[in-house]
Amino acid sequence: MTSSDRPLRADARRNRDAVIDAAGELFAQHGDAVQMDEIAARAGLGVGTLYRHFADKQALIAAIIGRRFAAMTALARSADQAEDPWTAFEQLLYGYLESARTDAAFCLALLGPEKPDWNEIAAEKAEFSAVTEQIVRRAVEAGHLREDFSSDDFILITRGAMATMTGAGDWRRYVQLTLEGIRR
Known part of the structure; x- marks a missing residue:
């Protein structure tokens, strides 16, 4: 050790x-x-x-993201318990975004110009990604999401929604329109 x-x-x-x-x-x-x-x-x-x-601001940003990923992983595990794959997907998506909405530092860390050192939080990111991939795969296999939808697309949607969380941005409207475009 x-x-x-x-x-x-x-x-x-x-x-x-x-x-x-x-x-x-x-x-x-x-x-x-x-x-x-x-x-x-x-x-x-x-x-x-x-x-x-x-060591530097990037390491601090990574710690902020790592802390949030730990909470997001718990949220994802809870969503994954839903029997219906679409319900699981929506619970993860909206839960993730509700949590991010109240955490300006997390949003800044993901969207800001300073890029986090992902190596510092590889384990947290991998754990969250694994559960997210499982939820997305279930929703695709059940025919609720487009066949080409992937967990990378989940990240694109969340980042897009997070970018609309400032000022008069209507992130819920953004998500609603996006879901209408990806749902089968």
Whole structure:
């Protein structure tokens, strides 16, 4: 076991969580222009402590996405329990978007100019993707979705909807129109 594989001490875990929470708040308020020292100050920590947990802004963005993917995976597993494949698909899609709607930092992390380091959250992303692929496959096989629809298309739809969540954007209308185009 390497030092990076060991669980964090309770105080280190609290510090890491405080940094992620502070970054989420600041990204939601000010976008991606937020500096690492501002995040450390909001978390009530020194910059050195922040950098012990996150080498750069991309690593911090990856942690924000990783945290959300863990919650999304639980949501996907719950949706996958629905007997009807279309119900499972809609529960996943709307649940994902409802969760993203209230998490400006997650939306910014996925849609903003700073690209996350996906290597940092490969396990979380793979777990979510596996359940999503299963739900999509069930909906396609049941004849509810176009035959060429894939889990990559699920991501396109969610990102498109997330882009309409600002200002007067009507993400629900966007999703409704999109579903009418992909449903068989």
